[in-house]
Amino acid sequence: MKCLVTGGAGFIGSHLTERLLEDGHKVVVLDNFSTGRPENLDNLPFADQLMIVEADIQNQDLIMPAFKDVDWVFHMAALADIVPSIEQPLAYHGANVNGTISVLEASRRHGVKRFVYAASSSCYGIPEFFPTREDAPMRPRYPYALTKMIGEQYVMHWERVFGLSAVSLRMFNVFGPRSRTSGTYGAVFGVFLAQKLAGKPFTVVGDGTQTRDFTFVTDVVDAFVSTAASNLRGEIMNIGSGNTYSINFLVELLGGDVVYIPKRPGEPDCTFADTTLIKEKLNWSAIVSFEEGTQTMLKNIEYWREAPVWCPATIGEATRGWFKYLGEND
Numbered sequence: 001m002k003c004l005v006t007g008g009a010g011f012i013g014s015h016l017t018e019r020l021l022e023d024g025h026k027v028v029v030l031d032n033f034s035t036g037r038p039e040n041l042d043n044l045p046f047a048d049q050l051m052i053v054e055a056d057i058q059n060q061d062l063i064m065p066a067f068k069d070v071d072w073v074f075h076m077a078a079l080a081d082i083v084p085s086i087e088q089p090l091a092y093h094g095a096n097v098n099g100t101i102s103v104l105e106a107s108r109r110h111g112v113k114r115f116v117y118a119a120s121s122s123c124y125g126i127p128e129f130f131p132t133r134e135d136a137p138m139r140p141r142y143p144y145a146l147t148k149m150i151g152e153q154y155v156m157h158w159e160r161v162f163g164l165s166a167v168s169l170r171m172f173n174v175f176g177p178r179s180r181t182s183g184t185y186g187a188v189f190g191v192f193l194a195q196k197l198a199g200k201p202f203t204v205v206g207d208g209t210q211t212r213d214f215t216f217v218t219d220v221v222d223a224f225v226s227t228a229a230s231n232l233r234g235e236i237m238n239i240g241s242g243n244t245y246s247i248n249f250l251v252e253l254l255g256g257d258v259v260y261i262p263k264r265p266g267e268p269d270c271t272f273a274d275t276t277l278i279k280e281k282l283n284w285s286a287i288v289s290f291e292e293g294t295q296t297m298l299k300n301i302e303y304w305r306e307a308p309v310w311c312p313a314t315i316g317e318a319t320r321g322w323f324k325y326l327g328e329n330d
Contacts, residue, residue, distance in 0.1 A: 003228075004028040004070045004112075006057055006103055007077030009036030011179045012118065012171075014044075016074055016221045021046040023225065028066050031077065032056040040178050057099040060106060067110040072228045075103050075155075076118045078148065082266075085144035086321045096147035097154070104158045114228045115155065115166040121213075121238065121271060123149040123170065130244070131274035134170070134236050141266040142326060156234065165233045169223060172240045172273045175293060176217030177300045188212075188247065189297060194307035196256055203315055206263035208248035211270045215241040216288035216296075226282050240273025241286045253294045261312050264319065266326035 003020050007013040008029030013036065020027045022045055029041065029052045044050060055062045057077050067073070079085070079095040100117075107115050124132055125139030140146040152168045159166040175189045192202050223239045251258055278284050310318075 001071040002026045002028070002069055003072045003074065004030060004067060005074045005076060006030045007036060007075075007118075009033060009038060009040050009052075010076060011040075011176070012174055012217055012220060013074075013076040014040035014178055015176065015217045016076065016224055017041065017050070018044050019218075019221045019225060021049055025049070025072075027051070028053060028070065030055060030057065030063060030066055035079070035180065037178075057103050058094055060102045063102065064106050064109070067106045067112065070107075070110060070112055072114045072116070073103065073107045073112050074116050074118070074224055074228070075100065077103075078118070078151075080144060082142050082144055083319060083322050085142055085147070086325050089143040092143050092147045096144070097150050100151035100154055104154060104164065108158060108162050108164050113165060115158075115164055116224055116227050117152060117155040117166065117168040118224075119152045119168045119170040119236070120145060120148040121170050121172045121273065123152070124268075126266075126268045127270075130270050130272040131240070132238070132272060133274040134238055134277055152236065156236070159234050167227050167232050167234070168236045169227060170236065170238050170273075171220060172213035172215055172238070172271055174217055174220050175214050175297065177296065177303060178217075188250070190304060190307055191310050192250070192254055193297060193301050193304040194309050196254060197301060197305055198309040200309055200311065201257040201259040202251050202254070203261050203310060203312060204247055204251060204258050205261055205267075207260065208251065208258070209246055209269075210267070211244040211246045211272070213240045213244045213271045213273050214250075214290050214293070215239060215273075215286055216293035219286040219288050223278065223282070223284050226284050230282055232281055235277075235281065237278040237281065238273040238275055239278065240275045241290065242275060243290070244270055244272040245290050250294065253291060254298070259312060261315060264322055264326070266322070
């Protein structure tokens with residue numbers, strides 16, 4: 001197949017690009033490198049089958065030629081993280097909503113056979129039930145979550161109205177090599193690994209008993225590829241590990257001292273995907289254990305050598321807007 005991956009230089013997108021090349025597909029990566037890293041695409045296998053197009057997905061005139069003769073589109077491009085979405089809601093709406101519509105239209109006009117959308121479990125907000133099913137109420141707590149939810153609704157609308165063969169996959173807490181190393185304070189693995197390299201204590205939010213459905217990136221990529229190769233359409237499915245793990249357990253696996261920082265408003269005490277649907281539809285389930293994935297992260301820890309090293313004071317400054325706006329609603 002000829003595949004197009006928006007955000008293909010990002011964390012998950014680069015792993016997906018690598019897998020597609022290994023499977024013998026031709027791949028077009030569409031990325032503006034605002035958060036993706038060009039080096040994530042270095043030394044990939046079968047590089048002669050890879051074409052990189054630097055463009056913003058909101059510029060439809062610029063991206064339209066890249067969709068010529070494309071069979072599968074994987075829409076991974078998005079602005080992520082909570083704090084900047086609170087501070088820059090218009091930018092998030094532009095990238096995650098307008099950008100999604102632009103990619104949908106380019107796909108429709110070029111007759112793309114399969115469209116797979118990278119959705120977010122943040123659409124559930126603070127769920128009432130665990131594991132959380134796809135029909136749980138959607139209660140986004142901050143602009144990033146809202147824009148990803150709206151993007152998913154546009155994807156399903158284009159599927160129903162225009163007949164685009166589309167599926168949406170709601171990802172939970174994805175981790176693995178190449179996860180973001182710089183920028184806004186965010187993903188726990190990037191924060192902790194940089195702290196470990198610097199010999200600093202891990203900044204654990206609250207008491208560390210909160211749990212997350214950490215899912216290794218190669219399992220997530222496998223779900224995307226399996227979805228594209230299937231005959232499913234119009235489905236919305238969770239991708240999760242089949243379990244949920246505490247931050248305290250993560251700290252135990254990484255090994256190091258701990259300092260505790262205030263619990264943050266708007267965050268669930270647990271994320272845990274009900275993956276019954278994707279198991280039934282695709283016979284898919286995660287195979288990389290949390291322990292195995294964490295060891296892989298430690299083996300690749302040098303990747304985070306240049307990442308910012310956060311401490312309670314800098315985290316407090318970076319998350320001030322988080323407490324200001326989300327705290328008012330809790």
